[in-house]
Amino acid sequence: MTNVASIPYFIPELILIVFVMAVIIYDLAAKKKGSEGSAYLSLVGLAMVVIAVIVVGSEDRSLFLGMIRLDSFAMFFKIIITVATAATILFSIRSDELDPRTKGEYHALLLAVTFGMFLMASSTHLLMIYLSLETVSLTSYILAGFLTHSPRSSEAAFKYITYGAVASGTMLFGISLLFGMTGTGDVILLSSRLTEMFNTDDVYPLAVLLSITFILAGVGYKIASVPFHMWSPDVYEGAPIPITAFLSVASKSAGFALFIRLFYFGFVWEEASVDWSLMLAVVSALTMTVGNLAALPQQNVKRLLAYSSIAHSGYLLMGAVLLTSEGLQAVLFYLIVYLFMNLGAFFVVILIASEVGSETIDGYRGLGSRAPLVAVSMAIFLFSLIGIPPLAGFVGKWLLFWAVIQEQLYWLAIIGLLNSVVSLYYYARIVKAMFFETADETETLSFSSGHRVLLIIFIIPTLLLGVYWTPVYEFSKVSLGKLMG
């Protein structure tokens, strides 16, 4: 589809751009600095975006001369990303961490990064993939370092940039190699071109292997898979907590969207000389093991959740590399569940950080009696993250392991399940502090009704999806669309 004809299908992204500017202008014009006006304006924008995404629909279309693709797969991720962004903005309202004078820029950047993630979810051209990844990365760097008064936050941003620059440089190198060999950047053409080249023996297999590995390095960095995960604990710990939540959910989802699209469209062809599936299965096993083992000794809850989020990348990767529709469906389902349980857990971290003033596990002591609702909610989110029935996380894991075992990868399933047991230990440390230990201070904590409602909004799906999940599972199937042919 030509550029002009594509524009009507690009309306959600255009709305985002309009609102980025609107938020900046509002912030400049607003007389009273530090109000939450820009937050509400952004939320209105996101609501409009969701409506637009749904109205534009999910009929398969290739837009802007094959640069991006509109399909149900992209639509799925756009909705997930928008929900995560909206949650992040809600979390940031009345946050003590952020300087009220910079809230306008903060929200404008969040909308901008959302725009970038939309592109990540729909790009089908290597160039566009690179550009979208960079858009997301650059804005994320700023957001991670948004607490200018905090050295930790600056350190986070610096580490993020350093790692990010290396990863995207590597990726760009891979892209240029691949483009040089195949003469195309179109991901869909790539696999047929590569097949053709392998059939006619007109290729250096090592060069193809290298270029694809380099490209996967860029994506691996985004989803924080081993060995490209090193940045994430420091960044998660240093960044403002809402941004940490955002990175762990939205950024990861967008990364997986990109990964799946690249992997399934571009790099899998019948005569593949390398068993990508097996190689990435090993990466996934390493990712979850490293994430879980590193989480064990953590005292800082943010850092602990950062490592746990690496582990969850491993679980997700396990489903993504199977090359079966069951595996992908499980990934999509898990992302929905993960959205609620992980954001919920981070929301509790935000509440506790502002009320108790602590991010360490010790700060959670005695919460069971000081703030029963928050403590019970946290317990529900954490047990869901472990994957204990009847919570949503269990169903997510169940679907993943089902898909893995279906492919006879018993070793991977057993590694994954043992990892779940390991994860129980560190999640339970938080639960233990909350319920089994007593705090020095005993006065009850009070939370605003808005916060309690928000908490319950995250609890309901975490409980409900554990008991009845057919509709959501069907939705994830529909979202796969034509991806699996």
Add this chain to the structure above:
Amino acid sequence: MLSLMIFIPLLGMVAVLLIPRDREELAKQVAFVVTLIPLLLAVILFVRYDRSVSGLQFAEKTMWISVFNIYYHVGIDGLSVTLLLLTALLGPICVLASWRNIEKGIKAYLALFLLLETGMIGFFCALDLFLFYVFFEITLLPMYFLIGIWGGPRREYAAIKFFLYTLSGGMLMLVAMIAVYLESGPAGARTFDIPTLIQLATTPGHALADRTFQIWAFLGFFIGFAIKVPIFPFHTWLPDAHVEAPTAISVILAGILLKMGTYGLVRINFAMLPDGMAFFTDPEFAKAMGRSPMWGNGLAFLGFINIVYGSLCALAQTDFKKLVAYSSIAHMGFILIGLAARNESGLNGAILQMFNHGVISAMLFLLVGVVYDRAHHREINGFGGLGSQMPIYTGITTLAFMASLGLPGLSGFVGEVLSLLGAYSKFKVLTILSTSGIVVGAAYFLWTLQRVFLGQLNPKYADMPEINGREIATLVPLGILTVVLGVWPSIALDMFNQAVRVLPLVP
């Protein structure tokens, strides 16, 4: 009716949570009444249960998750009906036992307890493997909190140890469960339905009936259940959990949760994976598979280890509760060895022993609780001469001890003898060696009796109050059961006699 029984405690949990914080007495009363309802239903089931047929009764089946062919399928047969009754009976008893000695957060305690009851009742009724697994795991969360919040000094350690052990087992079970599901048919025709799976697994030529597959699936389920039972070497969580748990929770742990393991062994491993079972219980079969015949002694050997090791450990304990905990391990060994026999006598004995052990160990833990509430310690050597001070208590304890050590005329005897009798025809040496467990059992119980109740009264406890009415009320129904089942075991045996016959028995 079964659904009512499963979900009434859950509703009760919500009701208890809604009661204002300062009305603690009301919360206890509500919880007590709520636990009486499943008991009433269980008694009705017990009476109305048709003993002359072997199949499922009171079944309910509704589609739950259609994409995976998961049903909400519950029903009972002779295997589960007695355990269901036991669960329902221990519910009100445990609420009564918690009446005075839970000091903080009684509301949360009762709510968790009711959730636990839902999980346990659901587990014994579930006939869909997925549902079965969900109920199996649901019991973990309340148990973790009940031990961790209301337990003794090392409660945190005990709670997490219990959780980690059981969850690891559950995970292996999950793999086996998914594998069984995938092998049950082509895509679209797969099933989690336990009766259907049992049928498929005995159809020659079906993928589920493949021997190698059965052995691996057997191992997956077996380790999951073995941790729960617990079978040596997976037993180390049990003494810790028992010692730290509050009385009522120990009662549930020994009375019901351990039975979940053995019940699973019968329901899944025995009935659904007969070839897997044969490999570990029949030396000839293992030999025919080209493996060492030693595999065929596996299950009986583990039962033997449990009996002897559990008994010897119990003998060495000075903590009253730990002694009872290790004696539980020994008694679970009799169930295992009875199962390994795979004949009618062995199986009847094993299933009866499940029920008996539930009753007797519940009594023992309640009795330990009584003395602990008064003396605030459980050192066996720290008492002495309580017999003159608390005659009624001494009498009931003696009854429980005698039942547990297998005195003829009391229920413990029947189960153990049937198990051993069944096992003798298959594993002569192991069975003979196992009987030493009974001797050691008599030794540690009688020795304890002597140290606690006989001799000079310890002056520290000269004004120790006698067991009170509430405590007697928790013990009497169990005491009556041990006597009745001892002299008239057929009221229980009749329940599962038919069900046992349809299992893949090897005479």
